[in-house]
Amino acid sequence: MKAEWKITVLTSALLTLASGLWLMGSSVSAASAGQIAGTVKLDGTAPHQKPIDMGKEPSCAAVHKDKPVTAENVVVGANGGLANVVVYVSQGLTGNEAAASSQPVQLEQKGCQYLPHVVVVNAGQHVKIVNEDQTSHNIYPQATKNPPWNKSQPPGAQPLDATWANEEIAIPVKCNVHPWMRAYIAVVKGPYGVSDDSGSFKLELSPGTYTLTAWHETYGTQTQNVTVAAGKPAAVSFTFKAK
Amino acid sequence: MAGKVFAVLVVIVTLAIAYCVIAHVWWMPVDISVHGPNIDHQIEETVFGAGILFIAGQLVLAAFSFLYGDSKGARKVKAFPGGAKPLIIFACVVVGIEILVLSFVGSKAWGSVYFTPPDPDSQRVDVQAGQFAFYFRYPGPDGKFGPLHPELINEGTQNFFGLDTDHDADSKDDIVTAELAIPVNKPVLLTLHSKDVGHSFDVRELRVQQDFVPGIVIPIHFTATQTGRFEIVCTQLCGLGHYNMKAYLEVMSQMDFDNWMKQQAAMQ
Numbered sequence: 001m002k003a004e005w006k007i008t009v010l011t012s013a014l015l016t017l018a019s020g021l022w023l024m025g026s027s028v029s030a031a032s033a034g035q036i037a038g039t040v041k042l043d044g045t046a047p048h049q050k051p052i053d054m055g056k057e058p059s060c061a062a063v064h065k066d067k068p069v070t071a072e073n074v075v076v077g078a079n080g081g082l083a084n085v086v087v088y089v090s091q092g093l094t095g096n097e098a099a100a101s102s103q104p105v106q107l108e109q110k111g112c113q114y115l116p117h118v119v120v121v122n123a124g125q126h127v128k129i130v131n132e133d134q135t136s137h138n139i140y141p142q143a144t145k146n147p148p149w150n151k152s153q154p155p156g157a158q159p160l161d162a163t164w165a166n167e168e169i170a171i172p173v174k175c176n177v178h179p180w181m182r183a184y185i186a187v188v189k190g191p192y193g194v195s196d197d198s199g200s201f202k203l204e205l206s207p208g209t210y211t212l213t214a215w216h217e218t219y220g221t222q223t224q225n226v227t228v229a230a231g232k233p234a235a236v237s238f239t240f241k242a243k
Numbered sequence: 244m245a246g247k248v249f250a251v252l253v254v255i256v257t258l259a260i261a262y263c264v265i266a267h268v269w270w271m272p273v274d275i276s277v278h279g280p281n282i283d284h285q286i287e288e289t290v291f292g293a294g295i296l297f298i299a300g301q302l303v304l305a306a307f308s309f310l311y312g313d314s315k316g317a318r319k320v321k322a323f324p325g326g327a328k329p330l331i332i333f334a335c336v337v338v339g340i341e342i343l344v345l346s347f348v349g350s351k352a353w354g355s356v357y358f359t360p361p362d363p364d365s366q367r368v369d370v371q372a373g374q375f376a377f378y379f380r381y382p383g384p385d386g387k388f389g390p391l392h393p394e395l396i397n398e399g400t401q402n403f404f405g406l407d408t409d410h411d412a413d414s415k416d417d418i419v420t421a422e423l424a425i426p427v428n429k430p431v432l433l434t435l436h437s438k439d440v441g442h443s444f445d446v447r448e449l450r451v452q453q454d455f456v457p458g459i460v461i462p463i464h465f466t467a468t469q470t471g472r473f474e475i476v477c478t479q480l481c482g483l484g485h486y487n488m489k490a491y492l493e494v495m496s497q498m499d500f501d502n503w504m505k506q507q508a509a510m511q
Contacts, residue, residue, distance in 0.1 A: 050401040051510045053421035071401045177484040182399035
């Protein structure tokens with residue numbers, strides 16, 4: 001009896017280890033095969049970003065006392081790079097791409113702001129929503145292709161875990177108690193990238209021809225065809241025109 | 244025995260409550276408005292009238308329990324003399340007279356707030372309530388509020404009122420703030436409107452409590468007599484975040500107010 005139990009434990013442990021190694025190996029090989037390295041630029045002057053008055057929530061206003069925060073609907077870096085642009089593959093996925101990461105992506109509420117402002121996940125990937133503030137927030141992802149919901153999260157509460165099953169670019173997230181708070185959650189299939197303050201982004205892809213779509217909350221979408229070869233990153237650049 | 248103990252307890256509790264009310268143990272915060280004394284006077288009168296009735300009612304209750312609480316059989320009063328009908332008529336007449344007297348006396352305080360026209364030189368502020376925050380709009384140097392376009396409301400870009408500053412000339416200099424600042428000793432005219440459900444604008448120190456009704460613009464005017472920072476709260480249950488729907492009222496000297504206005508204009 002005892003020996004049987006030991007064998008079962010040993011076998012399952014070995015199997016788990018083997019499958020883990022196999023999964024790791026397959027995703028690494030897919031990622032190393034090809035890459036897109038691109039930039040997003042804004043042509044023209046960015047609209048004025050209004051400072052946010054958090055007077056209603058003294059604990060948050062105190063956090064930003066020395067450096068007031070502004071709206072984030074257009075964030076432009078020093079060299080004209082446009083941040084917070086989601087880049088994903090809208091056509092050409094073969095179905096052999098790495099499965100959605102099992103690592104959750106974190107969306108933080110800190111100083112009555114969402115960090116980061118734009119979150120990208122694969123369909124089914126978990127998002128961990130954390131409240132770091134001394135005040136209650138409610139999280140209202142206004143999804144249209146997924147079920148919308150609205151949950152509150154008091155200070156010190158457990159993180160909320162959320163997933164979205166359908167592609168949706170992008171779900172606006174708001175907090176009804178602090179109307180200035182705004183984030184976007186883009187749910188995509190396959191590899192994705194988000195531009196940083198300098199406008200650069202990266203995508204890991206296997207060689208092939210793809211249609212890339214770049215989405216920005218204020219300027220909408222743009223698409224571009226790109227061919228990825230093995231070993232050398234394909235360069236792509238998007239330019240959005242300021243209205 | 245039980246009846247007598249109850250009677251004594253009722254008297255003690257009644258006297259304790261009466262003391263707390265008369266000695267103002269828990270009372271309203273200090274009044275900072277011109278019309279406030281009228282309201283406070285009315286509240287005193289109402290509490291005085293209601294207090295006399297309260298004490299009389301409790302004493303009658305105590306007397307009956309003291310005299311008849313412990314008796315058996317014959318001395319129990321089983322019904323009001325003459326049956327239920329005279330009792331109901333008596334109650335209706337007494338309560339009716341009380342309400343009529345209160346409204347008649349109170350109409351003076353009501354009229355002082357609602358039936359006096361606002362000063363034509365009032366500082367005008369447009370107030371918008373929405374789940375779950377207040378926002379304020381000043382007309383800017385041109386003295387005119389631009390039109391509202393509810394379809395343009397976008398909290399992500401801080402366009403809380405739905406202003407079209409690209410096309411409406413009057414909107415260009417409108418100043419939108421999250422805090423209500425007003426000059427002291429100057430008449431203020433607020434126009435209240437809601438973008439979703441019913442809310443209310445309540446500043447206890449100002450003795451102003453006025454509901455927002457969706458679809459109606461409701462004017463309310465007052466003059467603050469003291470500088471300071473006071474809380475504006477929503478006192479109409481409006482949903483999930485009602486408990487946190489608040490803003491601050493800052494009453495300033497005219498000079499501070501002018502400076503504040505300049506700062507806010509620079510931030511638009």
